[in-house]
Amino acid sequence: MTNVFSTINQSIPDNLSVGIVGVSGLVGKTLLSLLEKYEFPVSRLSLFGSSYSENKTVKYLGRKLRIQNLLKALDSSLLSSSNAPDCVFMCANSETSKELTPRLNALGTMVIDNSSYYRLQPDIPLIIPEINGFLLQNEFNIIANPNCVTAIYLTAIYPIIKLFGAKKLVLTSLQSVSGAGQKALDNFLSGESQLVNNNYPQIDEMCDDGYTLEEKKIVGESLKILKSARIDCKLSEIYATCVRTPVTNCHSVSIYLETAREVDPIRLHKGFEEYPYAVCTSEISPLLNRNCVNDFRVFLGRVRVDGKRVICYVSGDNLLRGAALNALGIFWNYAARKNDTRASRK
Numbered sequence: 008m009t010n011v012f013s014t015i016n017q018s019i020p021d022n023l024s025v026g027i028v029g030v031s032g033l034v035g036k037t038l039l040s041l042l043e044k045y046e047f048p049v050s051r052l053s054l055f056g057s058s059y060s061e062n063k064t065v066k067y068l069g070r071k072l073r074i075q076n077l078l079k080a081l082d083s084s085l086l087s088s089s090n091a092p093d094c095v096f097m098c099a100n101s102e103t104s105k106e107l108t109p110r111l112n113a114l115g116t117m118v119i120d121n122s123s124y125y126r127l128q129p130d131i132p133l134i135i136p137e138i139n140g141f142l143l144q145n146e147f148n149i150i151a152n153p154n155c156v157t158a159i160y161l162t163a164i165y166p167i168i169k170l171f172g173a174k175k176l177v178l179t180s181l182q183s184v185s186g187a188g189q190k191a192l193d194n195f196l197s198g199e200s201q202l203v204n205n206n207y208p209q210i211d212e213m214c215d216d217g218y219t220l221e222e223k224k225i226v227g228e229s230l231k232i233l234k235s236a237r238i239d240c241k242l243s244e245i246y247a248t249c250v251r252t253p254v255t256n257c258h259s260v261s262i263y264l265e266t267a268r269e270v271d272p273i274r275l276h277k278g279f280e281e282y283p284y285a286v287c288t289s290e291i292s293p294l295l296n297r298n299c300v301n302d303f304r305v306f307l308g309r310v311r312v313d314g315k316r317v318i319c320y321v322s323g324d325n326l327l328r329g330a331a332l333n334a335l336g337i338f339w340n341y342a343a344r345k346n347d348t349r350a351s352r353k
């Protein structure tokens with residue numbers, strides 16, 4: 008099968024069974040459409056949801072697939088080790104993931120978790136395939152997918168950090184409404200949301216120290232991912248401010264970066280030429296939300312370099328690059344490893 012992740016050179020087996028939990032949500036739907044569009048070689052696809060979507064049907068490659076209630080299927084042993092998928096994409100909230108991921112693991116299913124529940128747990132890899140996908144050479148029961156802002160902005164500025172290190176990062180995110188889920192999006196489109204004509208400078212719960220949970224997630228995840236990457240980084244300070252903006256798709260991030268080493272603009276631009284995941288542009292148009300939708304790449308522009316300082320602006324599709332595509336990149340690494348293991352057994 009053609010590899011949609013052009014720089015992962017390994018092929019993957021075509022006999023893996025796969026499940027999506029939360030297939031009625033925006034990330035679940037995006038994942039399903041990617042599996043379908045690129046005809047991912049899955050031997051069986053199982054769709055799971057809550058009681059709300061139970062028994063609804065979804066079209067996939069010309070067939071109608073029925074959504075099962077995962078909790079019921081587990082409680083009634085309808086789902087057992089004999090028919091549980093090899094790998095499940097968990098596109099549900101933290102509570103659901105906390106409850107159901109260990110139960111799926113117990114059936115032998117590997118879970119790629121899109122919630123925040125496992126991301127900062129020390130033994131669980133938190134992966135952006137383009138940065139630390141090499142960690143997946145080992146076997147894991149759970150692999151965490153980062154927050155959409157983390158995935159988008161780190162993918163974009165990774166060539167800069169790899170070349171020149173990072174000491175301090177100050178981020179302001181401008182996050183679209185689809186990041187808050189289907190209900191929030193419907194509410195916004197119906198004109199009833201307080202987001203109409205407003206930026207809203209709080210995403211997720213406010214904590215006692217004045218930071219929001221979203222901001223803490225981005226800080227903790229960025230440090231974990233960069234620490235696990237094989238680079239000379241030295242990042243010690245990172246501050247985030249997260250703002251919900253009245254647009255439907257794509258997140259943007261305004262970035263102030265202090266590097267460890269002097270930035271050479273020519274090497275910086277060359278670094279991006281050799282990096283297919285981000286486009287470094289001097290134009291405004293590629294940075295606009297509507298122009299990033301459905302693009303696998305992230306876009307970085309308004310780049311200002313001054314000694315050991317870089318100021319820039321990043322945009323990317325939050326459902327795709329920030330969630331579903333990252334999860335599929337993880338799946339590809341996992342599946343390629345299975346292929347290797349089989350080949351070495353022969």
Ligand code: 2RA
Pocket residue numbers: 154155156182183185186187210221
């Ligand atoms: C948001 N980070 O945009 C979230 C999506 N998981 O609210």
